[in-house]
Amino acid sequence: MGLLPVRTGAAVNEEDIEVLVMLPQNNSYIFSLARVAPAIEYARRTLKTPGSLYSGLNFIMRYEDSGCGNDALFHLVDRSCEKKPELVLGPVCEYAAAPVVRMASHWNIPVVSAGALAPGFTDKDKEYTHLTRISPSYHKMAETFVQMFHHFNWKEALLIFADDKEERNCYFTLDGVHHKLMDQYHISSVVINSKDEHLNLDEIISLIYESEVVIMCAGADIVRGIMLAVHKRRLTNGSYIFFNVELFNSTSYGNGSWKRGDKYDEEARQAYAALNTVTLLRTVKPEFENFSLEVKRSVQKAGLLDCDDDDNVNMFVEGFHDALLLYAMALHDATRDGFTKKDGAEITTRMWNRTFEGIAGPVSLDFNGDRYGDFSVISMTNPEAGTYETVCNYFGVNESFQILPGFNTEHFTLKGRHRPTHPDLTDLPDKSCGLGVSAVTGIMVGSLLGTALLMAFYFFRKNYRITIERRTTREESDIGKHRQLREDSIRSNFSAA
8 A cells, every 4th residue: 555645635536447458368378367357456456545646546447358369459449339448458469469559549548568568569659659568578678688798798699589470479579689689799590480399409509609699588398408409519618608588487488497307407407507597577575465465366266277376476467557556647647737537648648757666666667658677687506406596687777787696707708619610712721732633623523512412401401390590681680570560450441440
């Protein structure tokens, strides 16, 4: 209750606020309705505390199943035929959020989401004018890497990510990293079909040789397979820096765990000594404990199988709680200055460039309505035991690092390189002196045969199910950027509604 200011004086006039909450009913998502709704209801009760500045706001919650696709748009349109909401909370999935935010922006309805984290939503001048992102986006996470690249003087990065061509979590995650790094550094990418059971590790290793820093976003088994392969080739000796991105505990991301109880555990433990994990910084305060207990109790009552898992209270749960608080503050400020709940653009603007106290700590949003992100870097500090700890934290609001006792500069410093060298032929000494014509001819024939074999290998590998995508220039990167999001643009009569 201490989150909100208390009003002294006369009673507050009641005002109904229609809120449409759009989240998937499928509990396989860590941001499903069953997991998030208790947090929203907790915030609603907090706002109704007698004597609080916002006790006169009567939030009427309407919950709809967004799925992770077009269902979200259909529910918004169906609801709006009866009565347009004053606020939309959600959706989270990019392909559900894109059309909903476009339509809501057209209808002057504020949208606050703990999702829609892809870089494509950063440009709010045209399509996403009414979107506020209450959780840090992938762009904000990428700033952690920007600062590390600058500090350690890294120059090249290889991005390895799994892509299911559906929700595309890792694609959007590392797209943010690529966008932030591509202006100053050489970036290459490897796309892995996450539904494929086989990895072309030789192809991946060949690209690692050409890089300095390897940043991965994939399921735990894929990450483990790659780390075992690089360790076998002695690439974990400090010549390369390895990162895994794990923003939330879901199957799309690796969880940083090397242990499987199989015959490769010992090798994996040694390999993971070179792997660092970038994740969200978790900070909590006393009020958070009661909030967490209530949310977990509600999740357990809903019968979810993982009801004892601490990750039930994740960034999405926290974010949607704080989303309702943020909207109440902005609406209060707007009405105080003569605006109404129907002035969606004005309310949206008042949510941006603002700092307030959220359920787990301070929440700061930038001038573009995106939350500043705080992230942690986790490393194996005890290789013998295979245990990890946080070695540094990055605070986005002031672009600063907090170095913790476990931090070891040498662990992040590139050592002697083992990259294959390819000297220019004109720089080689003439070794044909004294050779007969037949010997020279043999060398030439051998070279031609080698070239033919290389070409055959090139065409053969195109049939592999893993797809390798090299991005070497900015122009190539920009071609088709966010193509999937753009293809999902509303081209029907809804655009003119």
